[in-house]
Amino acid sequence: MQTLNSKSKSNNNESNSDAERRIERLSLHLNPIPHLSWNNIEMENCSRGKKLIVDTNSLSGYMRGKHREIQEKIFDYFNANPHLQTPIEISKDNHRELCMNQLLGLVREAGVKPLHYVVNDPAKYFAILEAVGSVDMSLGIKMGVQYSLWGGSVINLGTQKHKDKYYDGIDNLDYPGCFAMTELHHGSNVQGLQTLATFDPITDEFIIDTPNDGAIKWWIGNAAVHGKFATVFARLKLPNYDAKGVSDMGVHAFIVPIRDMKTHQTLPGIEIHDCGHKVGLNGVDNGALRFRSVRIPRDNLLNRFGDVSRDGKYTSTLPSVNKRFGATLGELVGGRVGLAYSSVSVLKVSATIAIRYSLLRQQFGPRDQPEVTILDYQSHQHKLMPMLASTYAFHFATTNLVEKYAQMKKSHDEELVADVHALSAGLKAYVTSYTAKSLSICREACGGHGYAAVNRFGSLRNDHDIFQTFEGDNTVLLQQVAADLLKQYQRKFQGGTLAVTWNYLRDSMNTYLSQPNPVTARWEGEDHLRDPKFQLDAFRYRTSRLLHSVAVRLRKHSKPLGDFGAWNRCLNHLLTLAESHIESVILAKFIEAVQSCPDASAQAALKLVCDLYALDRIWNDIGTYRNVDYVAPNKAKAIHKLSEYLSFQVRNIAKELVDAFDLPDHVTRAPIAKQSGAYSQYTQFVGFQ
Structure with a gap:
């Protein structure tokens, strides 16, 4: 009994000792040893470089x-x-x-x-x-x-x-209109739309009908209140006199007046209802439309890719329903380009608010010394600095996409059309998903003040959230990218030419099919890790590896499961492949932008930010590189250490980097992001004088 009591006391003493040691360590963390100031610690850890001087205007x-x-x-x-x-x-x-x-x-x-x-x-x-x-x-x-x-x-x-x-x-807003594609039962699968447009040769009109409730046009912007016209996507039905029935010519677009031009009353045969209060974007009047035998003139068919004559004959320069459908959707790709580009602007606003506040807000610090800004904490840098680097990366990638789109509209070059289609799908999906997650991180980084509506994170997050869904659900769009990659993969082994965006696969795939270089796998010097060639090779190697492995898996599963079953079995793998490809494209465009920058100080800042973007992404997927010995353990450790150091370096110029977005206070509007007098404006907002 005495022995047990002795053991119990001994265990208690050990537990007390452990608790005391933990308390002591926590105390040292919150109140460091007096002779080691915060700045000395930072200087000791980050003595390899000095803060860059950035010409913000340039x-x-x-x-x-x-x-x-x-x-x-x-x-x-x-x-x-x-x-x-x-x-x-x-x-x-x-x-x-x-x-x-x-x-x-x-x-x-x-x-x-x-x-x-x-x-x-x-x-x-x-x-x-x-x-x-x-x-x-x-x-x-x-x-x-x-x-x-x-x-x-x-x-x-x-x-x-x-x-x-x-x-x-349309230009002067006398004709406010809608885009009526999505239906209650069909969104992404546009070829499955059920609204009908049947040609009546007797009256030379199309009859627009909603055959069932599933075909009601839903979420149609401008429909609930302001729209007078709608572009309605419907299945074109033509009389087939030989077969004594009707022929389905596929989905076409029609101009349908929905309200009287003078009285603004809903026109006969058209039923409009309000979709109601939404999670966000409540300034947009989304409505639902039902059509009951609505007659429109034959000329209201938007007939660039297919036309109907007075006697009901169909003509088209394109040979099949699928070709016509592809051409129609190809002309509407601008919506995805706009969403990707606009999502970056949302990311700029939210990053600006969060970073300016993080440079303003002070909390804790060394004993008997002033508090430090929360952006001086490594954990805060880890949240916000890679995000800031990504914002810059996305800016250059989407700017390049816009330039390609503008070239495409002028030239109508088929290869460029395919390029823009794939890029817009991938960038829209990747950027909007990243921005949606980042908005919550920015709110959290601003603590309780980020929860105040006046500081905008709530409205930004709610308004942006739907960007992940409209103009193509992100998961569906990434599958389109993966399908295009597999086509290019097949071309590579059949000796065909690769489209512009996929040119890198020709060399990268050859590299992947050979063994990783055991020498370069161990290189860990800073010059090597910050070399754009190493970074881009690593991104592209990962994409090539994923592409080859998913192609093998699809081949393996297609026999027992069929094509659809095999695709579904490999779906997560395919989505990862698409994201990897888009990250490779983003990095390539960022590197080009850095190299093209004419101002030396701006170029140095961009190079720093680009390196952080690249190494942070590699570290986040380090398991992939380690699994195939592309990166040795010592190199992985060096990548992690350098990415943390670069985060600190980017923190040192974070103010200049967000100032370069050139967003005036009356645009960011959040009191905590004001460039001067932030706290005073915040207190005035709630009523203090």
Whole structure:
């Protein structure tokens, strides 16, 4: 009994001792040894380099490019018209009316004509869209519905007669319109749409019908309140006199008036209902449309890719339903380009707010010394600095996408069309998913003040969330990218030429099919790890490895499961492949942007940020590289250590990097992100004098 008591006391003493040691260590963490100041510790850990001197104006000029003037015109217009600025608290109905007034003011007072740029200068249009979305995301989406979707469908899917009739009315907002594609039962699977457009040769009209509730057009922007027209996607049905029935010619687009031009009353045969209050974007009036034998003239068929004559004969320059469908959707790819580009602007705003606040807010620090800013904590740097690097990476990747899209619209080059289609799908999916996650991280990084509506994270997060779904669900879009990669893989082994975006696979796949180099796998010097060639090779090697392995898996599973079953069995693998490919494209464009930067100080800053982006991504997937001995253990450790060091270095110029986004206080609007007097403006907002 005494022995047991002795053991019990001994164990208690050990437990007390352990607890005391833990308390002592925690105390040292919160109150470091007096003679080691915070700055000394940082200097000791980060003595390899000095803070860069960044010319913010040069960096900003390089990033914003030639469209800076039109964006500043938009910012200045809304700053000069406070009645058009969106308040923190606003009802759904008031927000919708404000949003329409904002758009009218932009077009009729400020003189910005978006449709002109949709047709003649797409890059400038996307710059306008970015600026407008920074003012109010609902306004950006409403403008996109009017000009990219409704206007774009008329311009891109119609012929000259449609442009002559509708262009001016769309441009000056006399003809507000909708884009009625999505149905209750069908979204991503556009070929499965059920709305019918049956040709009546007796009256020379199409009859638009909603055959069942599943075919009700749903989530149609501009439909609930303001729209007078809709581009309706429906299955074209033509009389087949030989078979004494009807022929289904596939999905086509039709202009359908939905409200009277003078009275604004809903037209006969059309039923419109409000989709109601949404998680976000409540300035956009989404509605649901049902059609009951609505007759429209034959000329209302948008007939660029297929036409119907007076006697009901169908003609097209494209030989099949699939070819016509592909051409139709190909002309609508601008919506995805715009979403990817706009998502980056949301990321810029949220990163600016979070980083400025993190440089302002002070908390804890060495004993008897001033508190330090929360961005001086390594954990905070780990949250925000790779995100800042990603924002820069995404900026250059989406800017390149916009340039490619503009070239495509001018040249109509088939290879460029395919390139833009794949890139827009992948970047839209990848960037919007990343931004959605980052918005929550930014809110958390600002603590309780990030939860205040006035500091905008709630509205930014809610408004942006749907970016992951519309213009193509992200998971579906990534599958499209994976399918394109597999086609290129097949071409590579059949001796065919690879499309522009996939050229790297030719050499990278050969590298993958051989064994990793055991010498370079151990190189861990900083010069080597910061070499763009090493970084890009690593990204591309991973993509090639994933592509080869998923091709083998699909072949293995296709016999017992069939093509669809094999695809579903490998789906997560395919999504990872698509994301890896997009990351490779993003890094390649970032490296090009760094090398093309004309200002030495801006180039040095971009190089630092690019290195952080690359090494952070490699470290996040280090298991993949270790599994195939592409990176030895000592090199993996060096990558991790260097990425943490680069985060610290980027933190040192974080203010300059967010200032280079050139977002005025009246655009970011969050009191905690004000460039001066942030706390005083915050306290004034809640009522203190």
